Amino acid sequence: MADLKLVNVEKAYGEVKVLANINLDIKQGELIVFVGPSGCGKSTLLRMIAGLERITGGTLEIDGTLVNDVPPAQRGIAMVFQSYALYPHMTVRENMEFALKIAKKSKDEIAAGVDKAARILQLTPYLDRLPKALSGGQRQRVAIGRAIVRDPKVYLFDEPLSNLDAALRVATRIEIAQLKEQMPESTMIYVTHDQVEAMTLASRIVVLAGGGISQVGSPLQLYERPENEFVAQFIGSPAMNLLAGEVVETGPMTVIRLEGGGTARSAIPTQVSDLGMKVNIGVRPEDLVETMDQAIFTGEVEITEALGEVTLLYFKRQGEAAQVVAKLPGIHAGLRHRSVALTADPGKVHLFHKGRSLLYRH
Amino acid sequence: MTVPVIGEGEARVEQLGMAAVTILVGVFGCIGYFFVSNLILDRIYPASGPQAGRNINRAGAIRPWLFLMPALALLGVYLVYPVFVSVWLSFHDARGETFVGADNYVWLINDAKFRESMWNNLMWLVFVPAASTFLGLVAAAVTDRIRWGNFAKAMIFMPMAISFVGAAVIWKLIYEYRPDGQEQIGVLNAVWTAMGGQAQTWLTLPGVNSFFLMIVLVWIQTGFAMVILSAALRGIPEETIEASILDGASPLQIFFKIKVPQIWGTILVVWTTITITVLKVFDIVLTMTNGQWGTQVLANLMYDWMFRGNDTGRASTAAIIIMLMVTPIMIWNIRNAAKETR
Numbered sequence: 112m113a114d115l116k117l118v119n120v121e122k123a124y125g126e127v128k129v130l131a132n133i134n135l136d137i138k139q140g141e142l143i144v145f146v147g148p149s150g151c152g153k154s155t156l157l158r159m160i161a162g163l164e165r166i167t168g169g170t171l172e173i174d175g176t177l178v179n180d181v182p183p184a185q186r187g188i189a190m191v192f193q194s195y196a197l198y199p200h201m202t203v204r205e206n207m208e209f210a211l212k213i214a215k216k217s218k219d220e221i222a223a224g225v226d227k228a229a230r231i232l233q234l235t236p237y238l239d240r241l242p243k244a245l246s247g248g249q250r251q252r253v254a255i256g257r258a259i260v261r262d263p264k265v266y267l268f269d270e271p272l273s274n275l276d277a278a279l280r281v282a283t284r285i286e287i288a289q290l291k292e293q294m295p296e297s298t299m300i301y302v303t304h305d306q307v308e309a310m311t312l313a314s315r316i317v318v319l320a321g322g323g324i325s326q327v328g329s330p331l332q333l334y335e336r337p338e339n340e341f342v343a344q345f346i347g348s349p350a351m352n353l354l355a356g357e358v359v360e361t362g363p364m365t366v367i368r369l370e371g372g373g374t375a376r377s378a379i380p381t382q383v384s385d386l387g388m389k390v391n392i393g394v395r396p397e398d399l400v401e402t403m404d405q406a407i408f409t410g411e412v413e414i415t416e417a418l419g420e421v422t423l424l425y426f427k428r429q430g431e432a433a434q435v436v437a438k439l440p441g442i443h444a445g446l447r448h449r450s451v452a453l454t455a456d457p458g459k460v461h462l463f464h465k466g467r468s469l470l471y472r473h
Numbered sequence: 474m475t476v477p478v479i480g481e482g483e484a485r486v487e488q489l490g491m492a493a494v495t496i497l498v499g500v501f502g503c504i505g506y507f508f509v510s511n512l513i514l515d516r517i518y519p520a521s522g523p524q525a526g527r528n529i530n531r532a533g534a535i536r537p538w539l540f541l542m543p544a545l546a547l548l549g550v551y552l553v554y555p556v557f558v559s560v561w562l563s564f565h566d567a568r569g570e571t572f573v574g575a576d577n578y579v580w581l582i583n584d585a586k587f588r589e590s591m592w593n594n595l596m597w598l599v600f601v602p603a604a605s606t607f608l609g610l611v612a613a614a615v616t617d618r619i620r621w622g623n624f625a626k627a628m629i630f631m632p633m634a635i636s637f638v639g640a641a642v643i644w645k646l647i648y649e650y651r652p653d654g655q656e657q658i659g660v661l662n663a664v665w666t667a668m669g670g671q672a673q674t675w676l677t678l679p680g681v682n683s684f685f686l687m688i689v690l691v692w693i694q695t696g697f698a699m700v701i702l703s704a705a706l707r708g709i710p711e712e713t714i715e716a717s718i719l720d721g722a723s724p725l726q727i728f729f730k731i732k733v734p735q736i737w738g739t740i741l742v743v744w745t746t747i748t749i750t751v752l753k754v755f756d757i758v759l760t761m762t763n764g765q766w767g768t769q770v771l772a773n774l775m776y777d778w779m780f781r782g783n784d785t786g787r788a789s790t791a792a793i794i795i796m797l798m799v800t801p802i803m804i805w806n807i808r809n810a811a812k813e814t815r
Contacts, residue, residue: 163715184721196712200734209730210720261720 113174113264120169142299146309147319157302161190189258190267195250197242203253204238207260228259248279268301318342340466343393349436351393358388375407377460379469393461396438399453406452510539562789569785577790590769602747604691609698630696641760644689648675677766689757698743705739745806752799771795
């Protein structure tokens with residue numbers, strides 16, 4: 112139940128900086144998701160907040176107190192590990208009691224805390240079982256229960272769903288969302304590489320890449336107004352299409368002539384001085400629609416994937432350009448090897464210059 | 474230990490030659506046996522012709538036994554057969570001629586030296602495995618945390634490479650006593666007198682001299698315990714330790730409440746393995762005191778009656794007692810080890 116403040120936090124292993132210039136203000140009650148490709152340092156950052164990794168630069172404050180050198184147990188945080196990290200020789204009850212016993216809480220307090228957590232997580236029938244007698248989902252709930260009984264200021268989740276199978280992952284994801292709703296005061300930080308988890312759980316998402324923060328914002332902000340090409344392509348699946356082109360008309364409506372021969376219109380305004388600027392347009396597969404008129408892109412469908420609710424069209428590559436993917440609602444049979452012309456609503460066409468979105472240039 | 478040196482150069486060359494021949498015969502004999510027996514089997518049941526399927530099945534059923542045979546035969550001759558003969562001999566007289574019923578057992582139970590041996594064996598049984606396992610565990614935990622840990626581990630493990638007799642000789646020198654007026658050459662007496670004590674004949678001190686012998690075995694077995702337990706400690710999932718750090722556990726609490734319980738199975742296996750070694754302890758006692766001054770143990774008692782007393786009956790009776798004591802621990806140990814590796 113606390114604010115977190117990270118100022119210029121960095122992590123270096125000897126000469127190698129894996130994280131730098133991390134500035135974050137996390138408000139009480141937020142559920143912040145760190146997301147990014149593997150190796151981007153998101154788990155390292157979480158472990159630095161937890162105190163399991165030393166902070167080599169900058170400051171970390173929890174509730175206004177500098178905690179850089181405060182031992183993990185006194186930071187008021189609790190962490191849920193990807194591998195659950197349950198103590199295998201202890202029953203569910205003993206697992207949850209452990210921290211309280213170490214803290215020398217009274218018997219009544221311990222019993223009350225465990226009972227409450229067990230009730231919230233529906234673990235009451237399993238309290239006397241060993242972890243090995245539980246399913247993956249139950250184990251993860253025990254791990255969460257172990258965090259709850261400590262009544263921490265900040266909950267840290269390190270890819271908590273990665274070890275679960277697909278169906279259980281969805282169910283547990285919803286449980287975590289419900290848990291958050293039951294504890295609106297708690298601050299939670301959640302690390303994942305799964306953007307669906309990020310989109311569904313987060314109040315704000317922190318996209319990490321290349322040792323720094325790429326963008327911070329609400330899930331829809333990241334989806335609708337990505338600051339750069341990395342975020343644009345990282346959020347959303349399949350990834351946003353990027354097509355190279357040149358600005359040929361400026362004003363409230365920008366017109367771009369694309370290298371592939373198409374023409375795109377974007378609702379992002381440009382100035383006269385932008386004429387001739389090299390840009391990449393970004394358009395999400397789900398925003399592409401078939402057209403008879405002026406097309407952004409025309410190409411031969413190489414492969415189709417019919418998922419029922421949508422059909423994915425993979426177009427033949429043209430030269431060096433990345434493969435274009437379109438996602439059409441419903442079922443479309445027989446499109447394979449046919450030529451299809453696509454366009455998109457100008458409001459859905461993003462513009463990037465040197466990797467940065469033109470939306471954010473002021 | 475004096476090594477014969479003079480005029481035996483030729484004899485030694487001869488010994489080396491014999492050793493080489495033994496190794497060659499052993500290795501190539503084994504290869505030859507497997508090759509030839511396999512060849513013959515394939516001749517008898519060729520995997521071709523009208524009855525190829527039947528032949529392959531039959532050869533397949535016989536082949537494992539063919540390959541197991543040498544091992545089974547050797548085990549039979551050197552392990553199983555002696556067990557039965559020992560049982561038989563224990564019911565016969567000194568020369569193995571006349572049946573004497575349970576006389577040997579009755580005698581054994583009333584024998585003061587046997588009682589002393591049993592008592593000493595029990596002391597060994599409690600002290601050596603406990604001390605070795607505990608010190609091994611401490612060494613494993615500590616060496617994993619210091620930079621020169623690997624060097625320390627090598628030093629602690631080194632005694633494992635020394636034979637029991639060699640170790641006993643080393644420690645006999647450490648316990649060495651020189652009469653008054655002479656300079657003490659034993660390390661223990663040197664330290665003891667430096668601290669103002671009176672030089673002692675450590676190995677004749679009643680009651681504690683057995684412990685001076687036990688220390689030798691502890692010195693040897695600690696390395697074994699350390700290596701196994703160190704591997705087990707490293708097998709503990711790092712996250713459980715991190716979780717306990719977050720839960721606020723101190724290093725000692727982490728060690729005793731998180732780490733040790735997780736390797737409890739391995740600790741038991743190490744403990745029982747050392748226990749079995751202890752029950753067979755013989756060389757150390759023979760070398761250092763030969764069972765005098767109240768340090769006798771069962772294995773040395775058996776040896777005494779066999780080769781000094783020339784009494785196969787009593788010696789076999791002692792052997793049976795040792796076997797009866799080892800067997801349950803061994804069965805339990807094997808079961809535990811099997812459980813660990815599962």
